[in-house]
Amino acid sequence: MDDEGNGNLGNPILDRSRLIELHEKMLTIRVFEERVFELYGQNLVPGTIHLYAGEEAVAVGVCSHLLDDDYIVSTHRGHGHCIAKGARLDRTMAEILGRKDGYCQGKGGSMHIADFSKGMLGATAVVGAGIPIATGAGLSIKLRGTKQVAACFFGDGASNQGTFHEGINLAAIWRLPVLFICENNLYAMGTRQSQAMIVPDIAERARAYGIPGILVKGNDVLEVFKAAKEAVERARGGNGPTLVECKTYRRMGHSRMDPAAYRPRAEVDEWLRNDPIRRSKDELLRMGISDAELAKIEARVSDAVNTAAEFALNSPFPDSKEAFEGVYGQEGT
Amino acid sequence: MDDEGNGNLGNPILDRSRLIELHEKMLTIRVFEERVFELYGQNLVPGTIHLYAGEEAVAVGVCSHLLDDDYIVSTHRGHGHCIAKGARLDRTMAEILGRKDGYCQGKGGSMHIADFSKGMLGATAVVGAGIPIATGAGLSIKLRGTKQVAACFFGDGASNQGTFHEGINLAAIWRLPVLFICENNLYAMGTRQSQAMIVPDIAERARAYGIPGILVKGNDVLEVFKAAKEAVERARGGNGPTLVECKTYRRMGHSRMDPAAYRPRAEVDEWLRNDPIRRSKDELLRMGISDAELAKIEARVSDAVNTAAEFALNSPFPDSKEAFEGVYGQEGT
Amino acid sequence: MKEITYRDALREALVEEMQRDETVFILGEDVGRYWGGAFKVTKGLAEEFGDERVRDTPISESAIVGAAVGAAITGMRPIVEIMFGDLTTLAMDQIVNQAAKIHYMFGGQASVPLVIRTPFGGGVNIAAHHSQSLEAWFMHVPGLLVAAPSTPYDAKGLLKTAIRNNNPVFFCEHKLLYPFKGSIPEEDYTIPFGSARVVREGEDITIVATMFMVHEALSAADTLKKEGLSAEVLDPRTLVPLDKEALVASVKKTGRAVIVSEGCKTAGVTAEIAAVIAEEAIDYLDAPLVRVAEPDTPIPFSPPLEKAVIPNKDTIIKAVRNIA
Amino acid sequence: MKEITYRDALREALVEEMQRDETVFILGEDVGRYWGGAFKVTKGLAEEFGDERVRDTPISESAIVGAAVGAAITGMRPIVEIMFGDLTTLAMDQIVNQAAKIHYMFGGQASVPLVIRTPFGGGVNIAAHHSQSLEAWFMHVPGLLVAAPSTPYDAKGLLKTAIRNNNPVFFCEHKLLYPFKGSIPEEDYTIPFGSARVVREGEDITIVATMFMVHEALSAADTLKKEGLSAEVLDPRTLVPLDKEALVASVKKTGRAVIVSEGCKTAGVTAEIAAVIAEEAIDYLDAPLVRVAEPDTPIPFSPPLEKAVIPNKDTIIKAVRNIA
Numbered sequence A, B: 001m002d003d004e005g006n007g008n009l010g011n012p013i014l015d016r017s018r019l020i021e022l023h024e025k026m027l028t029i030r031v032f033e034e035r036v037f038e039l040y041g042q043n044l045v046p047g048t049i050h051l052y053a054g055e056e057a058v059a060v061g062v063c064s065h066l067l068d069d070d071y072i073v074s075t076h077r078g079h080g081h082c083i084a085k086g087a088r089l090d091r092t093m094a095e096i097l098g099r100k101d102g103y104c105q106g107k108g109g110s111m112h113i114a115d116f117s118k119g120m121l122g123a124t125a126v127v128g129a130g131i132p133i134a135t136g137a138g139l140s141i142k143l144r145g146t147k148q149v150a151a152c153f154f155g156d157g158a159s160n161q162g163t164f165h166e167g168i169n170l171a172a173i174w175r176l177p178v179l180f181i182c183e184n185n186l187y188a189m190g191t192r193q194s195q196a197m198i199v200p201d202i203a204e205r206a207r208a209y210g211i212p213g214i215l216v217k218g219n220d221v222l223e224v225f226k227a228a229k230e231a232v233e234r235a236r237g238g239n240g241p242t243l244v245e246c247k248t249y250r251r252m253g254h255s256r257m258d259p260a261a262y263r264p265r266a267e268v269d270e271w272l273r274n275d276p277i278r279r280s281k282d283e284l285l286r287m288g289i290s291d292a293e294l295a296k297i298e299a300r301v302s303d304a305v306n307t308a309a310e311f312a313l314n315s316p317f318p319d320s321k322e323a324f325e326g327v328y329g330q331e332g333t
Numbered sequence C, D: 001m002k003e004i005t006y007r008d009a010l011r012e013a014l015v016e017e018m019q020r021d022e023t024v025f026i027l028g029e030d031v032g033r034y035w036g037g038a039f040k041v042t043k044g045l046a047e048e049f050g051d052e053r054v055r056d057t058p059i060s061e062s063a064i065v066g067a068a069v070g071a072a073i074t075g076m077r078p079i080v081e082i083m084f085g086d087l088t089t090l091a092m093d094q095i096v097n098q099a100a101k102i103h104y105m106f107g108g109q110a111s112v113p114l115v116i117r118t119p120f121g122g123g124v125n126i127a128a129h130h131s132q133s134l135e136a137w138f139m140h141v142p143g144l145l146v147a148a149p150s151t152p153y154d155a156k157g158l159l160k161t162a163i164r165n166n167n168p169v170f171f172c173e174h175k176l177l178y179p180f181k182g183s184i185p186e187e188d189y190t191i192p193f194g195s196a197r198v199v200r201e202g203e204d205i206t207i208v209a210t211m212f213m214v215h216e217a218l219s220a221a222d223t224l225k226k227e228g229l230s231a232e233v234l235d236p237r238t239l240v241p242l243d244k245e246a247l248v249a250s251v252k253k254t255g256r257a258v259i260v261s262e263g264c265k266t267a268g269v270t271a272e273i274a275a276v277i278a279e280e281a282i283d284y285l286d287a288p289l290v291r292v293a294e295p296d297t298p299i300p301f302s303p304p305l306e307k308a309v310i311p312n313k314d315t316i317i318k319a320v321r322n323i324a
Ligand SMILES: Cc1ncc(C[n+]2csc(CCOP(=O)(O)OP(=O)(O)O)c2C)c(N)n1
Pocket: A050, A076, A077, A125, A126, A127, A128, A154, A155, A156, A157, A158, A159, A183, A185, A187, A188, A189, A254, C029, C059, C061, C083, C087, C090
């Protein structure tokens, strides 16, 4: 609580209307994910899915500082990143359903959504592989001399990959404008973080590269917002990368089929209480938002997701001959 | 200087006779390397060589704590590791010359010497690749329940490889009996350490894995000896790995053909003055060793290297048909 | 004999060999008690053998294989599970430059009794990073043995041989085969490497097929049979060593061959098999060799697209009809 | 025309393309002003273009390629040097799963104008970790183009095409060729991918050879000529795309083929070429196909051993005599 009794969110860097935006974005991701889950249950989603539900504050808190021409690099758990970065719900949903109007014309699916028109450079399903790619986007920015930044999302598990070490080190020595956003949801599949590394805080690893590491409560969108603001300013100012660790939690299992029985009940309960959207809603209520306003937001979100699902379900499957096309692009000059 | 005015080396953990041993071992490596260099000049060494000269205190300081059944994993700059671990000079030299009596029957050469009979698990020429292998040797020790330890040598350059991160992390979480010995000779080929990482001390990176990191003057055999003692005791005691960074310097270029013009003259001069063998000799003199004793050591070393060179030069080249053999070992049971 | 799935057959091999030899242990991501492997092959093993011998690892493919190499050259017999074959890309140095070369490069001083198990193959709509079949790469690495079982019987027998072998074995599994059932003997058995299996005898054409494609080839042979064409179906079972004698013998008999495997066509498994036939049995061929494999595309996600690129009964029949 | 080494030809291509297009830049270990590349191909470039465009990197092959991928999809045209081809093992995920698949997997939204240059080949006694020829792996990766020049002329022309191409190009060089001289035009030229070169016309047999083996094949052809045997020598120049028409045309003319490349035999470059011929020109063959490649061994260090495993003029002649 600050002096004026507004809670954290009374902080001047995030006023009420901005918080409403963030809240709505988070809610959109949540409702979108719930719809994906439902469609999966109806056998309308091919393959597998890794839901972002529970981690919305991270993508939204970070992406709210990014412009359309800033970049992000995403992961197997990427629906939330797409939406936060401004990708259309309908084409995102269509891609997840393997339809022709999906961003990748059905070639990518849930684990490989990309929207280059919004600087969303795509999701890689190889854990940790996006890290050096984000470094490269940062290098490109530096070489082209623009003021863009690149943000890279990855999990706690990814931070044990060699690419984490190599990719961040490279960004550090070249002072590239990159945000390394570790979404620490405490587990990599069934493996608890403490089984996979000794340090409790991955932010600590920033020291090995001589860059700042920031640890934040990842379910508090304001904390993420603040940390990301600092990191984005550092990057745009030419002062190099930041590692931001956001402690968060997935509401569901790792993937659609995982009951997540390896998570202690008490832990799950505590984190579910600590839900990012519930928190932002509580803050908005404290700031005096009316029930009617909240209901309006919810209706807008629900409409948007409905429209997206309808669009996706109406989109045809791609023609099988398209499988053989598009391996190579235009030759070039 | 300690109370008794003996200098560092008066430290009770390293008495005079032990220091003589270490000095002689270091000198053996030096003279061996000089001979390799000479033979190379005479076109008797195929391929390339990476001389260890100047870094002797590291291998000797570490290996002096290791028993025959302890393991080491080595690198492209590995002659010193072999000799320090107790490999025979003659078969080492024969391998470097590509002869039949070499440890690998001429199949490995300078970059791939191994002596499994002495726990020398071989040199890999892929920078950083030995790190997880040493971790695996540590795992094997743990699973078999012996009191062995494994030491892994690698360079400053190697510490930017993904394998450094993954391999040390694995050893850390499993508390394996491994010494990670970083031979920081300030350069990886022509690349200065400060170009390749921000942190001045690689030992600092140990924190990312929650293990102790020790920084030592790598040209002072006593310092290396002390740090290695601590690390070996920790490992044998079941308390996990240690990262030991030894700052050192190569007397020559990276490989035989490299004039090393990228190194500032003043830096080279300073490090050459700080030569490990010169230091140990000075200490021995301070401890009162006689010129005659020193001369005897030098003569022994010189004889040993002469004998080894002779052995190697007299060893035949392998028969070409052997190239086709030994890809697979015995099938097994 | 008993009916058992490919998954269970693999698990039986692991259990029996771990009981038989205490130096055998397993490491990989989520192979332990909380998950039992992404495809549940190691389910229950941690409970039986303890967490030390069935080790969950961080997501560090390169270090997992590297650590297994280090353990293998110092007296243990590690079995690595790489969760998806596509991720072997992260461990190629350790597999190719270390595991495969150590025995030779060090003049025979060390052996590397290491098994790397990993699932290949498409068919479950998990797109470009989880559906590849990269067996051909490993065939191109001297020092590795490469097994590729298509049935529960072969899976168990070959895995046991792999575990007992002192050389590094790259052991290919197939996602679609895990639930596939077949019968195996009650008693201990192993299958020697380098011995192909004639899955179906035939006179008119040889269909050489690997892994899941063996079953598609069998369906194709069934259909062709009705049309009066007798196809011999041959499963090499191990790709290194490759049973050239069996290949040549079959082609000598039939005079024609269609070679089928997943994995993309260019420089793939089918290329090597075709080349062997072209070198050793060309005089017996009455028609061009035909390769049936994935076209040279990544594996797309959407079901109709994925279906279009993976060979199946129909594409095999079409290929056969082209030359027979 | 001017006489120039393969190394200098490569450097000229780099310089000219960097002058022509400021989005072209180079990154790799020791490519910069202090070393100029392990084989000195980039010598002097940092001085001309600055350290920003000729970037030394830490020893981080995976991040080097990954960073290049990230730069390529955001408007730059990176050229990566991997110091030795053997070390591409460390970057396989980035090469295979990222660079090669991005265009397809993301439905054409991005292109990846990236060149990865690396030297393959043996012959300089640097043993198993520095002497491999792994071209075949990259042929097996849809989405990559694979160039493999054997002369200064081809090196320059193909590298320019590679740099201007919007697809990822895996550009194979050969250690023994760097000092090799040949003539090239003074003016700008490029060589289209997928067009083989008939290095020597002949009537009796086709020798298909790649990279350094082209020169061994030529020596072999010289010797054979004296014995009255006219060998056609064909150099594919790019392995993906492979000029199948040229291959088939030559084999139709001669009726026999020996296929030569470094890299081990099984599932190697020669397998794919043999398979193409067996599929598309088998009716014209008067003899079995013969592959000449490295036996399936790691490359040994000692000179007599290394010499025994790398194909050369004599082994080629022997192979030719077996079928002609
Ligand atoms: C390199 C790699 N190894 C293994 C996998 C299989 N896998 C997919 S997601 C996952 C867990 C990732 O954990 P984390 O990075 O914490 O992300 P989270 O799923 O928790 O968001 C694993 C092991 C993979 N896709 N890539």
